[in-house]
Amino acid sequence: MSLRRSALQTFVQVEVPVLLILAFALAPFAWMLLTSVKPTADLALFPVRYLPSRLTFEHYAMLIERTSFAVNLLNSLVIACGAVLLGLATSVPAAYAFSRFRFAGRRQILTSFLVINMFPIVLLIIPLFVLMRKLGLIDTFVGVIIGHSTFSIPFSVWMLVSYFNAIPRELDEAATIDGASRLQTIRRVILPLIMPGLVTTAIYVFITSWNEYLFAMMLSGQTVRPVTVALQLFIGEFTVQWGLLTAGGALIALPVSILFLLVQRRLVAGLTSGAVKA
Template sequence: MLQFLLINMFPLVLLILPLFVLMRVLGLLDTHLALIIANSTVAIPFSIWMMLSYINRIPRSLDEAAMTDGCTRLQALRRVVLPLCLPGIIATGIYIFITSWNEYLYALTLGGRNVRTITVAVQTLVGEYEVQWGLLTAGGIVGALPATILFLLVQKRLITGLTQGAVKG
């Protein structure tokens, strides 16, 4: 767990150069796969760190009770553990979506003409001598709309999910 925490302590700027070199060597620059891999470098350690608190919160006796009642280990996971982890899975998924949706540095560096996220596309509307204010405003609203609507729809569940996995002292 310390290694996952250590990865999250590095700023994204330090990780972009090794990722750029790796993607260039693999021939993945300007592809969707490059952006998926880059966003995963941030999302996976955080997801593991966050989900571990939910899984550790589930009493082991529930697993044992399910297996005593005739469930296999996989059935106990599917019928007992996963439903109890559902708020954590939803909260983690929404947080990762919003973070990836608003990410700019990886999209600017690893994308190109063929692959461009909305944050980079909006930035191209700012020119050297003129700014297309109407398109810039429309692009900003369209770019912020999905994450905002998603947050408003699941706000209560997200806050509940984030606080349920917190360590109580």
């Protein structure tokens, strides 16, 4: 944690270990990328062929032109963003209440949010399907987003309670004494402070929704079908379209990584030094 470190020290103590971890994280992904630019004939070979016999983007072209993958990506984006909005809009107030108020049933309600997530979804899915059908939400964005909120809300509430609790309550009191209303305090003091927590929670909800398959498979039809379900169409009964699948995987991981590249700055900007001294 030394604040003054030489370039060499940084390289040996930080950058090399980071490279090792990245190698572990990226090796299978790199293999996937490599597969996606190989001609199909290179795929099932013994011994393994590492480099493509010729570089090809035919799988990507096919994916975009001959299947509905581009639309599915868009659907996924709508669903994931919707899940983030619904998740945060409901759980920020809830988590604030859990963190800052003491009221009857507090611990029980907080625990019950966790209990919800303990039932294996595979068993809930059929009753849920029946319910969604009654509400007329099958094959709508709202239906899938609400489906995803079953895991995003409990998670967000719990994570955010931890982050709220990490903010000293003296800050609220100081602001209140200064004459700020509760909502003003939340907006001007608390929210900026828990920004890293908010961003992290949003990322969690986004990624989980982006990758979710079972709810999406059951609740979406052709109209709002997201990528995970579309991807499953490449795995037929008798063939696996490796080229399409790996190209699809690359395209799925890309937006999330770019998104994270953009928001990760927020992960440091949260607690500006000085704020805590207050």
